[in-house]
Amino acid sequence: MYSKIIGTGSYLPEKxxxxxxxxxxxxxSDEWIRERTGIVQRHIAADGQMASDLALEAxxxxxxxxxxxxxxxxLIILATTTPDMIFPSTAxxxxxxxxxxxxxxxxxxxxxxxxxxxxxxxADMFVSSGKCRNALVVGTEVYSRxxxxxxxxxxxxxxDGAGAVVLTQSNQPGILSSHLHASxxxxxxxxxxxxxxxxxxQGSPFITMEGNTVFKFAVKVLEEAVSEAITANNLQASxxxxxxxxxxxxxxIKSTAKKLGIPMEKVVTTVDQHGNTSxxxxxLALDIAVRDGRIKSDQCVVLxxxxxxxxxxxxxLRW
Ligand code: COA
Numbered sequence: 001m002y003s004k005i006i007g008t009g010s011y012l013p014e015k016x017x018x019x020x021x022x023x024x025x026x027x028x029s030d031e032w033i034r035e036r037t038g039i040v041q042r043h044i045a046a047d048g049q050m051a052s053d054l055a056l057e058a059x060x061x062x063x064x065x066x067x068x069x070x071x072x073x074x075l076i077i078l079a080t081t082t083p084d085m086i087f088p089s090t091a092x093x094x095x096x097x098x099x100x101x102x103x104x105x106x107x108x109x110x111x112x113x114x115x116x117x118x119x120x121x122x123a124d125m126f127v128s129s130g131k132c133r134n135a136l137v138v139g140t141e142v143y144s145r146x147x148x149x150x151x152x153x154x155x156x157x158x159x160d161g162a163g164a165v166v167l168t169q170s171n172q173p174g175i176l177s178s179h180l181h182a183s184x185x186x187x188x189x190x191x192x193x194x195x196x197x198x199x200x201x202q203g204s205p206f207i208t209m210e211g212n213t214v215f216k217f218a219v220k221v222l223e224e225a226v227s228e229a230i231t232a233n234n235l236q237a238s239x240x241x242x243x244x245x246x247x248x249x250x251x252x253i254k255s256t257a258k259k260l261g262i263p264m265e266k267v268v269t270t271v272d273q274h275g276n277t278s279x280x281x282x283x284l285a286l287d288i289a290v291r292d293g294r295i296k297s298d299q300c301v302v303l304x305x306x307x308x309x310x311x312x313x314x315x316x317l318r319w
Contacts, residue, residue: 003127003135004174005317007068007166009061010287011054012043012274019156026152033156038250042159042275045142050084052093054162055140058283059098066166068134073166074104075132077123079115079139079279081308082146083108086196094138104132111182112190113246113307115139115279116163120303120315121178123167128175135167139279146192148206157249158207159275163283173318179228180313181221189213190308218252218306223259225314226304233316237261239300242289246305247271247281256304268294278307295319 018041019030033039045054055078063070078091085093091106105126111118116139123135140162147155167174194205222245230237243262245253247270257267268289270281277284282303289295299319306312 001128001130002170002172002174003124003167004170004172005165006168007062007064007066008164008283008287008290009058009063009065010161010163010284011057011061012161013045013049013054015044015046016041017044022156025149026155028152028156036251037157038269038271039156039275040272043161044144045160049142051080051082051140051142051162052084052090052097054142054160055090055094055138055164056097058140058162058164059094059136059138062136062164062166066168068166070098070100072134073098073100073136075123075126075135076103076106077109077119077135077137079109079111079119080141081110081112081115081192081278082142090140111307111311112309113248113276113278113281114305114309114311114313115307116282117178117303117305117313117315118180118311120165120167120175121180121313124175124178127167127169130169133169136164137167138162138164139281139283141278141280143278146205146207151206153211154207154209157276159277161274161277161280161284163280163287165283165286175315175317177229177232178313178315179225179232181225182309182311184309186217186310189310215249215252217310218248219255219259221310221312222252222256222304222306225312226256226260226302229302229314229316235300240302241266241299242295242301243267244282244286244289244301244303246307247274247285248276
């Protein structure tokens with residue numbers, strides 16, 4: 001038995017922050033941000049709008065597209081780095097907001113920008129093994145809450161948003177393989193190192209990053225993970241119809257595609273419209289390409305992501 005995606009959904013908060021808006025906040029320019037990252041604008045959650053609220057909108061759209069009811073969901077795996085609270089998990093809060101009572105397991109995955117890839121790979125194991133019937137897999141972030149808005153090296157890069165898919169049992173091929181990796185020795189290179197102790201924040205709660213190190217590492221491991229997925233399925237790069245990369249930076253996306261020998265016409269890019277939305281970026285890009293009709297039945301699709309940890313991975317599927 002396989003697991004297959006039967007519905008996608010996404011949500012971006014209404015408020016838009018453009019590069020020109022950022023010019024008034026830090027010493028930066030629209031030109032610098034576009035050239036170095038490809039980002040034009042990002043969306044910012046309203047005060048009080050939490051990761052679970054964004055997830056709820058994206059999930060409703062995915063459930064509608066799947067043609068099922070929320071009550072049919074018997075597994076929720078939610079990837080986020082910006083949970084509503086320390087506990088309970090944002091997945092449990094989402095389950096409640098969806099009105100699912102007496103449901104199956106619901107839990108969060110924390111793999112930063114690879115979170116959705118990790119969550120999808122995990123859900124596939126539950127669904128394809130017959131343990132669950134309909135999984136809701138979500139990536140949702142309110143990164144605006146963990147950005148230092150005076151630090152131009154990080155605040156221009158990220159945004160808020162959510163994406164979701166419904167994964168169900170199928171006799172037809174869906175997810176064909178997943179490939180997850182981590183290298184914890186890089187844990188300080190990209191981090192929000194603060195923690196809470198005795199009711200006080202210890203260390204910085206904001207994102208810190210060695211941009212150049214992240215850039216080089218990302219291109220290297222993304223190429224490796226996608227190649228691993230292609231080889232595992234006895235395919236060639238030319239067999240890939242669509243590459244859906246983590247939307248961090250257009251230069252990382254282009255460099256990875258070039259190393260893989262996949263033309264940019266086959267790469268879905270949405271980073272210009274919402275910046276790096278971490279765990280939400282892959283399902284956001286997937287939903288946009290599904291809804292505009294680019295991704296068609298039976299096509300071969302590869303999703304990939306890399307993030308703090310470092311963590312990285314790829315999922316290869318037949319649509
Ligand atoms: N606006 C204007 N100038 C900026 C700036 C900004 N927002 N941020 C940094 N700069 C300056 C730097 O201070 C530096 O100035 P200097 O030469 O006077 O010292 C100059 O621009 C070049 O900085 P550098 O860091 O070498 O630029 P870069 O080409 O490596 O681009 C990133 C920086 C962050 C865009 C790039 O390293 C990157 O994309 N890294 C990966 C980040 C990422 O995707 N993280 C998440 C992964 S999941």
